[in-house]
Each structure stands twice: as structure tokens, then as C-alpha cells.
Amino acid sequence: MTSQAPLVVDDRERGLFRVHRSVFVSEEILRQEQEQIFSRSWLYVGHESELRKPGDFVTRRVGGRTVIFNRDRHGTIRVMLNTCRHRGAEVCRLKSGNSRVFTCFYHGWAYDSTGRLVSVPDGDSYSASFDRTELGLHQPRVESYRGFVFANFSAGPDSLVDWLADARYLIDLVADQSETGMEIVAGTHHYSMRANWKLLMENSVDGYHGLTVHQTYFEMLMNLGITPPGTDGNRETGRGIDLGHGHAVATNPELGSPLMSPEVLVERDAHRAALAARLGPDHASRMVMTRNLGIFPNFVIVDLNWGIQVRTMYPLAPGHTEITGWQIMPSDDSDSMRRYRLENAMSFWGPAGLATPDDIEGLEQCQRGFASVTEVEWSDISRGMKKPAPSIVDELQMRVFWREWNKRITGTGYEPEGQPYDADYLRSDSSAQTGASPR
């Protein structure tokens, strides 16, 4: 994009931030996003716990491509494009399973679990120049951080951990919740919305909408005897923090423990005491805050203590988005704790939760409102812009996303906003026992 009018106005002096609504409706912008963002970013593919044994695989769509996410026969995690090198058909047509070989049913070319082409029917008919070793399944760059596996379709040299910047500390606060590892729970929420994908990235870290959009959810909590933070009149709790590279977090005191039986409460307290003993009290108390973490461009972890949502979103069209949601939890949780977490997670998240459908409704209403883009060109995201320490109901988290987005699309550079993430709790000795030690 060259001399076009700006899409993002970031006026630090006056404390005003605006986004041009064409970015939500334009086919041309979507094409640029696919080239300049989704083809050149670390994209979340899945979690290592989804692939327990050598040969385990799942297929899913990542950045518009279908991929095979598998653990090969040697135990190595791989991401392979699900397209035959012969004529293009998908070589794996199952959603999940365990396989030593992926055979394209069209002409019978077969690949092993490392992606190597191992069988070409009537292979003698090819010339001497036909080189099978060059015709394995295409494999993008793959890196993993604390069990979260990402792929990057570009050839760039940037490592995942460098790209994550301070967001890695927030991933650590999830990964360190269990000594036996975190695991994705069976059951996937795979659904769509009639709104632009970026609206869900905004919404996933937006504390400002909480009491208006989720009034009925908070009323349900109060019906069950819980008083969540922010409902006592003081909404300016928590912090929105710029984590670098377009990543941000909204972190807040915990919401309370809805639906918790006395037995589970005892177990929860014992687990927290063990965390404090293992990590140190500062670290453990940071861990029990809530965190809505947005990792650019399209990966979200929402940790509300009683449930941890992992989510991706991809554009199908400017006004149509594919959403996938999972739950992740400590693999050593008891059956009663798992049931407790899932009961809360289901009552909040997903297409049939008591909260998510209202989020989606809000975003779909925004998308409908964008029909007036010719007359009403700008959305405002200025809240809290000149504050020294923006709270979760301010909009720093969204501005952080938009600055990186604007850099990718228009080449405009930016400076960080607000105070950097404070990882002081890692300085205590006990933190050396975690995977969060300096890397």
C-alpha cells in the first residue's frame, strides 16, 4: 500500500486512536492480510498433548491451508501441508487418528509419518530426473513453546520465542500450572460468525464490554452467590499490558469460584498451596489472576482460573470468520476438579455458553453497522490512552494489536505503549524450578 489515506490513526499527543472501518469489509484488505500476515506469521497449530503416541495425527485448517499435525514414528511433532505432490489431492481425509502412512487415494502416492514419499505405483515409468526425495509432503517451519506448537509458512529467520516477546511469560503462567503438563480436553468448539476476524481478536482482550455484553452472565454468578470484580462499581481494575510484536494481555483479579462445591474448594486451595511452595508466593499469586492474552495475529488464551480457553480465528471472507475453541487444563487434575472446570467453561464459553453467544452477537452487530462505512468511516479505540497505567476496561490491548497490523499492511512503524510487563516474581529462587527460567 503506498500513498493511500491512513487505515489506523495513532495520535499519541492528543490521545486519540482510530481504525478505518474499511479494514473490516474490504476484499482487498483481506487479500493483503493473507499475504502479509497469515503467510508470514507464527500461527498456532495445536498443542503437543493432542498427539500422545507416535503416529497420532489430526488434520485442521491453519492460515487457509489444510495441514496434517502429527507425531512421526520417531516421536517428532510435524506440520505437513495436506496436499499430494503429484496432483494436489488431500492425502489424509480423516479428522484424527494414528497412521504410519498417508496414501493419496487418487493415484496411490504414499508418504510416511515423516512426510517422505515412500511409494509411487508403477514408479519405473518415470525418467531418471524424477527425484522422489524432493517430493515429500511440504513442511513449513514448526516451533513449539511450552507445548504450544506454531507453524510459519514463510522462510524468515525469526524464531518463535523471539517473536513471542513478553507473551512467553504469560504462556509460562499457564504451562507452569501443572508439574505433569497441561493437556487439551477432548471436544472442540468449531463454529463461525458473520463478522470480521479482527473483531474477535479485539473482543478477546477487551474488558470494557464485560458488564454490558455479559450482564446476564454476571447476574447468573450473583444468583449463585458470587460477586465478581468490577460489579461493585469500580470497573478500573487490573491492567492492560503491551507485550511487544502486537501481543497484549488484560490481567485482572480472579472472578471468583462459581459453582464450586466444598470438596472442590478444598482441592483448589491445596493445589494453590502446592503452587506457592513450588514457585514462590509472588509467582503463585500472579498465576491465579485472570489473563486474556492475545498473540498476534490470531491466537488467544483466556485463563479465568476455573477454565482456560485456547482459541484461533481465521477469515473466510471479510464478514465471515472460522473460530476454533479448546479447553486446556492440568493433566493431573482429579475427576471432580476436571468436572468443575468443565462445568464452568461450558457455562461461559462456546456456541452454547451463557457468555460467548452475546460476544458474537455484538461483533455481528458491528459488522452490520459497517454497512455505513461511507458515512461513518472510523471506529474509536482511544480509551485510557494517556493514562500511566491503563486498566482492563481501557483499550491499550486493542491498540497494540492494531499497531502491528498497521505495520504489516501499510509499513508504518510504532512505539510501545504503557509500562512493560513486570516479571519480578521470576527473580525469587524458587522460580528456577519452573520451565519459565531464563531462555
Added chain:
Amino acid sequence: MTDMDLVNVTGVSRADVEDFLYREAALLDEWRLEEWLDLFTHDCVYEVPPPDLPDADTARSFSLIHDERTLLEQRVIRLKKPTAHAEFPHSRTRRQITNVRILGHAGDEVMCTANFAVYRMRNGIDVVYVGRYEYVLKFSADGLKIKHRKAILDQSVLDPQGKVSIIL
């Protein structure tokens, strides 16, 4: 054939079950949700398994819904409020219930199944949810009550349905 197929102490017939399910569908289509809630026992469960794992244990997987009585009441309270934004204004729905079969009897309980197509119309957009119900109905002095209601979706990806903000 199991023992429970042989004993039908309730005398409930397929026609009785059909009448019950059709009346329930009408209450839902008419948004008479408090009356619908009255059809349930106090130890009830309403559940919708994860769309990608229709056979999963809904209490131990990331399902769409696993509501015991307390949450089911909260779901109904919420849906009747104008602040339940996803359903305000309400969707119009129309339920087609077919292929009703009694699968067995156990004491005062009747196990049955039916197919469903639930049409949802809102904002000029029409979607249809397709699947199968499993019920455990309990026979009592004031008629049949729902002890267990499971709606198993055939759609594994909810596109274009998106939300399941109505009762399936």
C-alpha cells in the same frame, strides 16, 4: 433384547411419547421456557455433546452443554431477559420431530429417541440444526417428566449455524 424391553409397567406407548415431544417442541417454539422447565425432574440433565465427538461423556469433555437443574434454570432465566443479546429480539424457531422410537423401559422410566430438525430464523438469516434426541422420561402421577435430554448434533462444524443460543 434386554430385560428392560420386556417390562412396561408405565403403560406408556409411542403415541404418548410423541404427544409429549410435540407439546414440548411447541413450548420451545413459543418461547414458553418456564413451562418447558416445569417438564423436568429435579435431578435432570440437559446435554449437547461436542459436535466433533458425539459419543463423548458431556461432563468430562468440552461439550456444548451439560446443564444440571441449577444451570438449566439459569439458562432459562437468562434467555427470557432482553439483555440476553444473542436472543434479543428472539429467534423464531420451528421444530420438526420425527422417527420417534421407544428403546426400552426400566421401572417408571422410558428410554426413547427421535430425530430433529430445528430451524432458526433471525435477522433475515435461516439456519437448521439437525440431529437426534435421546430422552429418559419418568412416569409419575402428574404425567411424564424429563430426567435426561440429550441433543446430538449431526453438524460437526457449526457453520453457518454459529451460535447455539436457543434450546435445541
